[in-house]
Amino acid sequence: MLQYFAYVNKSEFKEAIHVGKDGHFQLVNESLIYSLVPDLAHDISPQIELLLNESRVLFYTGQMDTVFPATNLQAYFRSLNWTHDSEYRNAPRVPWTPYDGCPGMCGYKTTVHNFTEVILFGAGHYAAVDKPDEAYYLMTEFITPNK
Known part of the structure; x- marks a missing residue:
């Protein structure tokens, strides 16, 4: 994790992602967290349902994520009302x-229409940090589905 912090705080990286030379990555920014607390009470289900209906979506999480x-996330997705919700509720996990x-195997995958959900084995809340190779292959597979 320390190597990651060093990398994202390098001037070359900051220039490449256009954050400016004075930008500094922080894992925890308390003022930002507290400013977002009111958003926790807002239900974004309508926006998620719209997204599932109109876009390709990759959702992945770590099997060991306690946050x-x-x-809980699967129960949330099952509660949504979207075009393919009944298919999702009955879809096999492979x-x-x-x-x-x-x-x-590195996880379980469920795909329904344009929605792909993956649970990565052995990964926690920062799944891409815990399992970087698997996350890379997963994203590459999603971006280039015909390869």
């Missing part, structure tokens, strides 16, 4: 492996 447990020859 947003996978079971083993996911990132590439041919992978020594074992």
